[in-house]
Amino acid sequence: MSTQSLAAQSGHIEVRDLNISFKARGETVQAVKSVSLNVQPGEFVSLIGPSGCGKSTLMNAVAGFTKSNSGVLTLDGKRIDGPGSDRGVVFQQYSLFPWMTVRKNVEFGLKMKNISPAQRETQARTLLGLAGLLAFEHHYPSQLSGGMKQRVGIVRALATSPQVLLMDEPFGALDSQTRSVMQEILTNMWQRLRLSVLFITHDIEEAIFLSDRIYVMTARPGRIKAEIKVPLPRPRTPDMMDTPEFATMIRSIKKLIREESLAAMGSELSDGGYGGLSMEIGPEGVAHVL
Amino acid sequence: MAPPAAAAPSHSVSRSPVRQPKLEAIQGGAAAGAVNAAPFSLKSWLESGIGTALLGTLSISLVLLSWYLATRYKLDFYVRFGNIPTPMDVWHSILEVNRSTKFLVNIGISVRRVLLGFFGAAVVGVVLGIMIGRYRIFRAMTMPAMELFRPIPAIAWVPMAIMLWPSNEISIVFITFLGAFFPILINTIHGVEEIDDVLFRAAHSLGAKEKDVILYVVIPGALQHIFTGLAVGMGVAWVSLIAAEMISGQFGIGYFTWEAYSLISYPDIALGMITIGVLGLLCSKAINISSKLAMPWMGVAAGARK
Numbered sequence: 001m002s003t004q005s006l007a008a009q010s011g012h013i014e015v016r017d018l019n020i021s022f023k024a025r026g027e028t029v030q031a032v033k034s035v036s037l038n039v040q041p042g043e044f045v046s047l048i049g050p051s052g053c054g055k056s057t058l059m060n061a062v063a064g065f066t067k068s069n070s071g072v073l074t075l076d077g078k079r080i081d082g083p084g085s086d087r088g089v090v091f092q093q094y095s096l097f098p099w100m101t102v103r104k105n106v107e108f109g110l111k112m113k114n115i116s117p118a119q120r121e122t123q124a125r126t127l128l129g130l131a132g133l134l135a136f137e138h139h140y141p142s143q144l145s146g147g148m149k150q151r152v153g154i155v156r157a158l159a160t161s162p163q164v165l166l167m168d169e170p171f172g173a174l175d176s177q178t179r180s181v182m183q184e185i186l187t188n189m190w191q192r193l194r195l196s197v198l199f200i201t202h203d204i205e206e207a208i209f210l211s212d213r214i215y216v217m218t219a220r221p222g223r224i225k226a227e228i229k230v231p232l233p234r235p236r237t238p239d240m241m242d243t244p245e246f247a248t249m250i251r252s253i254k255k256l257i258r259e260e261s262l263a264a265m266g267s268e269l270s271d272g273g274y275g276g277l278s279m280e281i282g283p284e285g286v287a288h289v290l
Numbered sequence: 291m292a293p294p295a296a297a298a299p300s301h302s303v304s305r306s307p308v309r310q311p312k313l314e315a316i317q318g319g320a321a322a323g324a325v326n327a328a329p330f331s332l333k334s335w336l337e338s339g340i341g342t343a344l345l346g347t348l349s350i351s352l353v354l355l356s357w358y359l360a361t362r363y364k365l366d367f368y369v370r371f372g373n374i375p376t377p378m379d380v381w382h383s384i385l386e387v388n389r390s391t392k393f394l395v396n397i398g399i400s401v402r403r404v405l406l407g408f409f410g411a412a413v414v415g416v417v418l419g420i421m422i423g424r425y426r427i428f429r430a431m432t433m434p435a436m437e438l439f440r441p442i443p444a445i446a447w448v449p450m451a452i453m454l455w456p457s458n459e460i461s462i463v464f465i466t467f468l469g470a471f472f473p474i475l476i477n478t479i480h481g482v483e484e485i486d487d488v489l490f491r492a493a494h495s496l497g498a499k500e501k502d503v504i505l506y507v508v509i510p511g512a513l514q515h516i517f518t519g520l521a522v523g524m525g526v527a528w529v530s531l532i533a534a535e536m537i538s539g540q541f542g543i544g545y546f547t548w549e550a551y552s553l554i555s556y557p558d559i560a561l562g563m564i565t566i567g568v569l570g571l572l573c574s575k576a577i578n579i580s581s582k583l584a585m586p587w588m589g590v591a592a593g594a595r596k
Contacts (some may be wrong), residue, residue, distance in 0.1 A: 063491070064494075065495075084497060088495065089491070091491070095486075095492040096492075097492075097507065098587055099511070099585070109496035112499075140586075140590050157495075
């Protein structure tokens with residue numbers, strides 16, 4: 001894991017004036033509109049917004065799955081123009097290969113790097129051990145619970161020692177108990193690895209608990225409505241969620257999101273004319289709420 | 291974790307003797323029996339090996355018995371059993387044909403034709419299916435032509451095949467190939483299309499190149515459907531083979547069966563049919579077993595073990 005702490009200097013994501021649109025049923029839909037954001041090396045950043053606001057599209061662009069129309073998208077100064085193992089991705093849906101055992105799933109990225117089978121095994125077993133999954137190394141994904149599958153998914157994404165971890169609502173499909181356990185596991189893992197994380201969620205508490213900074217996105221076309229610094233100390237513990245500070249932060253973000261959700265629904269009701277209701281949006285670009 | 295886990299069993303053990311009689315009183319004898327799994331449960335008996343074997347034997351015996359009765363008493367109610375051989379006639383004919391190697395040679399020839407046609411179809415069908423399923427350009431180029439030929443049953447190719455190929459043998463293999471080809475092709479295409487898109491994205495984000503994606507995502511991902519195609523294809527291969535052998539053949543088990551009809555040796559017709567059935571069964575079993583070996587991840591989910 002020593003390579004990870006050295007890599008804390010890299011993993012800088014820079015997004016500037018990014019526009020992404022795609023064609024749906026013959027119409028051009030603008031999913032992301034002039035978005036600028038950054039993730040500093042070793043920083044945990046969340047992207048939060050109403051559903052359909054283009055946050056997943058934005059993440060797909062950072063992952064290299066989606067092409068952007070204009071704007072700058074770089075990782076450590078290098079233009080992103082396709083997926084690669086320098087950016088580990090954890091998906092919302094379970095994305096383990098059903099035909100590979102847990103260990104083979106974790107080894108996959110290493111195999112793609114032509115690392116020898118013996119070394120692959122050692123590395124995979126070390127990571128699985130850290131995640132408490134070593135007993136399941138020979139299990140197939142279908143034999144695991146949802147939480148375990150996502151843990152394997154995270155371990156698999158970390159196996160290639162990426163500079164950045166991109167997580168697209170990774171706990172969205174889990175029940176609330178499993179979810180909070182997973183949040184704890186993730187914050188502990190991050191504390192140890194200190195790699196940059198871009199975390200997409202619509203769960204406000206989750207975003208606050210995990211992040212150093214939170215970007216709030218507007219309804220479609222997705223823009224950055226606010227940037228919020230989370231002043232909670234590290235390492236994070238679940239009892240921080242009971243503090244009045246935490247409650248205040250939830251309230252203020254909830255208000256921001258509510259406006260946007262209303263705007264989004266209004267735009268649907270008035271058949272795409274979101275002009276009226278989204279007027280609440282503050283100054284263009286970044287607003288510091290706290 | 292240890293204390294509650296240890297406490298749970300003792301808890302339930304101490305409780306069950308008190309509760310059970312009440313349950314029985316409420317639910318009645320049969321339901322209580324199922325709950326206790328004690329005296330007799332039809333479901334668990336059926337699931338046991340002995341139950342299955344016993345019922346299987348019974349089912350086959352019933353067929354043999356009805357066959358015997360119908361032919362012994364020459365049943366005639368629109369369906370006429372007058373000329374149908376009895377099970378004993380067929381048994382004698384089994385002993386008869388085994389005096390020479392002719393019968394075995396016929397079987398060998400049919401099996402060789404089926405295997406050649408089937409494996410040819412498997413290779414071409416799976417490779418083409420993966421290409422069509424994976425690459426849109428390839429699909430647009432090949433599928434219209436495929437759709438043109440697909441509705442033509444393999445047997446309809448018999449006259450054309452005889453003209454096309456230099457020998458009778460190759461034309462029969464060709465017809466068998468055609469029969470197996472389309473089910474394998476269509477199922478492979480379907481299997482590739484069914485693969486969840488997130489798996490491709492996962493593979494790419496882990497550094498996989500196209501070759502790796504084909505090898506580690508497309509092929510294993512489509513394998514279940516490929517095996518469905520192989521099973522169906524094997525069935526159609528036999529259908530096509532037997533028809534081709536009956537129409538144009540020399541040798542082969544289909545030819546043997548048709549020849550028996552021409553020579554009025556009725557027991558041999560039944561023998562031919564039974565042989566074809568057994569061979570088909572063996573082939574489908576072979577595919578079944580290889581599918582289990584090839585896909586160890588199938589049916590391992592908790593409670594899904596078969």
